[in-house]
Amino acid sequence: MRAVRTNHAWAGRIPARSNGRARVLRLLLALCALPAVFATATPAHATDTTPDTRATTTAPARGADPAPDTQAAYLADRLRENPVHVTDQLPRELPPSTAPDFARLAKKTGVPTYVLVLPMMSSTEGDQLLGAVHDRLGRDGLYVLIEGTDVARATAYGVRAPAEAAVTVTVYELAYDAGALASFERFVEVIAQGEKKAAARAEAARERYQDDEPAEMYIGPSDRRNQSFLTGILLTGVPLSILLLAAYARRGRTGKPALRLIVPAAALLSAAAIALTAPVVFDETRSSAARPPTPAEMSARVERVAAGLKQDPVYADPESPRVLDARQLDRLHERIRDFRRSEGGGPVYVSLVPQTPESEAAGDADLFAAAVHAKVGEDGVYVVADPDDGTIDVLNHGLRLDSSHLSFDLPDSLTLGDSRADEADDHLLGERLDRLMTFLDETPRTDRPQSEPAPAPAPRAADDHTLPTLYSTDFWPGLVVGAFAALLLTGLAAGAAWIVRGLLRRRSPVPEPFDRMPFTAPTAPSTSYLRRTAHAELTALGAGFTDQEDRDRAWDRLDAALLLVDGDPGRARRPGVDPSTLVAVIVLVRAGRAALTGRASNLCCGVNPLHGPAEHRHHLRVSAEGNRRRLLPVCAPCRDAAIADPRGIPARLLELSDPALGNTRLPYYDITDGPLTAVPDGIGRLVEKVRETAGVH
Structure with a gap:
């Protein structure tokens, strides 16, 4: 009852x-x-549980008319004035100026609709509250309770409306950060669909989102920091990577001035593209749907509490459940009067008001007490008791009390409560406030008044839901990381290129660049050796040309070598090319290499053309039997050998196998009428011989 x-x-x-x-x-x-x-007495509703019996009001002044004695009565009076009541306790999230928007949406339900927007409360209190408010108001209709940013509960009294289905749809279909107005709009939309469609939609929403949640509609500050960090990395990493990779790719080479400007231009364009595109891709500016409050809305609750404390030293928030019964309230008033009359005592102001992050003080009880003290304009002990979580904060403003004793010696069981307080609906606030007054009576007095230091100001409401700019916060560290990433990428690319070159070396006997490849010169090379060497030499020389001047000096020799393999370096590795032709290819390519490196010579060693350029001619013994001699160009090692051991020259002659003679090896100039017969006459004659053989003039 x-x-x-x-x-x-x-x-x-x-x-x-x-x-x-x-x-x-x-x-x-x-x-x-x-x-x-x-x-x-409130009659029990047929479809509701017994309403909450706890009453919370501002205690009336002595001799004044009593205020409504329950939370439900107070809220019913507000709905009697306006069918939408938006609390003044959540200005950072839902300022009271949003009430017309809720009223506009409520008209679309098609039934009388009463909306309460209040701070979060327990499920039991919320379930009982709507029934109690309806009984107090005495009007049928759809009653909706919005807690914080969600449609928490709704009940239809005397009208037909799918309230439960509509609440289910808003819970499942909307992201948790959609905001109260979006949540109520979706609720109204479902109500207008009728009971049958609303029930089907609720069931579909349960099945679709039972194991998942809708994607968030807004990003938070941490997400914006990640976006800024990524933007910084790209802004330095991409252009710098272009510059470094291009420099690595063209190392050791010189290009035309016009071509050298392409890479810096590409890097600059990429930086500009990233700088202009990032704000378009990361275009979020707010972290929630909250509307910025006005200064008047930010101070409304403080002014309300201060006005109540000027009339009565105990102010109980009328929108919250009652936590002090009449006996406890009288006892607290008596203790406050006694403390005020005691030596060194003074006024005590008790605010039974919830402290939430969405309030004007952002949940800071010290800041709230300081603001109330400034509005009341009288020194005293300001006590903030939260009826929701049961915490008690005590602050001395201007009394001769030891503030350090109040700050550090208050027991946790008094300020935070114990297990008994946690289990009690009223958090045993009446009992704990009585113990607090005893603690104040025993607090040491000081010679001079003391006050709490001014608390840090609360965050600006305009900044609560505004994201920082993209080019701030972690953008600057991102620039540094981007530079390191570019260096790392270039190092990885260089390492990968080195590995690839190493793999290619295993497949090619002469992997070095053309100007550092050694002249290998066996006297009886195998056909497979000649194939590999000819292919490697052709490939290296072809890649060694960097400008037209190089082509003019060595192109005729490379061109002649290509004529021997029909213009395809790969043909040198395939069967079908005889050994003498392969030797001619190698000799021409090496002559081209000599031309590119400034060591050009028209003569090639006649003992073994694979030795490379010759310095002069010399009469040499070319047969181990008899005294047969021949005038041949010789390289320096062969000349020295001819002088030191003339009979050793035949062993140094290049001999090639001739399939027509059963693979018998003969000196290269005796084996065929092919191009090699022109070697003793010089490279120029060899080139002409190749062109004559190929029919090119």
Whole structure:
């Protein structure tokens, strides 16, 4: 049964009498009080649980008319004035100026709709509150409770509306950061669909999102920092990577001035593209749907509490459940009066008001107490007791009390509560506030008034849901990381190129660049050796040309070598090319190499053309039997050998196998009428011989 608040203002006003007249008078007064009892009792609703019996109001001034005695009564009065009530306790998330938007949406339900926007509360309190408010208001319709940013509960009284299905749809279909207005808009949309469609939509929403949640609609500050970090990395990493990789690719080479400008231009264009594209891709500016509050909305609750404390030193938030009963409230008033009259004492102001992150003080009780103290304009001990979580904060502003004792010696069981307080609906605030007054009585006095230091200001409401610019926060570290990433990428590319070249070396006997490849010169080379060497030499020389001047000096020799393999270096590795032709290819390519490196010579060693350029001619013994001699150009080692050991020259002659003679090896100039017969006459004659053989003039 709902408890009925008694009017203690009348206590003690009727003098005690011992005769029957006094008893008759008391009986008449009791009979007169019965209608008030039945008038204030709330009838149980057929479809609701028993409403919350706890009442929370601002305690009336002595002799004044009593205020409504329950949370439900206060909220019913607000709905009687306006069918939408938006609390002033959440200005950072839902300022009261959003009430017209809720009212506009409520008209679309098609039934009388009453909306309460309040701070978060327990599920039991929320379930009971709507029924209690309906009973107090006495009007049928759709009652909706919005807690924070969500449509938490809705009940239809005397009208047909799929309230439960609509709440289910908003819970499942919307992201948690959609905001209260978007949540209520979706709720109204489902209500307007009717019961059948609303039920089907609710079931579909459960099945679709039972194991998943809709994607977030907004990003947070940490996401913006990640975006800034990535932008910084790209802004330096990409252009610098282009410059470094291009420099590595063209190392040791010189290009035309016009071509040298292409790479810096590409790097500059990439940086400009990233700088212009990033703000378009990362275009978020807000972290939630909250509307910025006005200064008046930010100060509304503080002014309300201060006005209440000027009338009564105990202010109980009327939008919150009652946590002090009449006996506890009277006891607290008595203790406050006694402390004010005590030596070194003074006023004590108790605010039973919830502290949430969405409030004007951003949940900081010290900041809230300082703001209330400034509005009340009188020094004293300011106590902030949160009816939601049961915490108690005590701050001394201007009394001769040891503030350090208040700050550091208050027991946690008093300020935070214990296990008993956690389990109790009222957090045992009445008992703990009484213990607090005892603690104040025992607090050491000081010679001079003391005050708490000014708390840090709360974050600006305009900044709560505004994201920092993209080019801030972690953007600057991202620039540094981008530079390191470019260096790392270039190193990885260089390492990968080195590995690839190493793999290619294993497949090619002469992997070095053309100007550093050694002249190998066996006297009896195998056909497979000649194939590999001819292919490697052709490939290296072809890649060694960097400008037209190089082509002019060595192109005729490379061109002649290519004529021997039909213009395809790969043909040198395939069967079908005889050994003498392969030797001619190698000799021409090496002559071309000599031309590119500035060591050009028209003569090639006649003992073994694979030796390379010759310095002069010499009569040499070319047969181990007899005294057959021949005038041949010789390289320096062969000339020295001819002088030191003339009979050793035949062993140094290049001999090639001739398939026509059963693979018998003969000196290269005797084996065929091919181009090699022109070697003793010089490279120029060899080139002409190749062209004559190929029919090219």
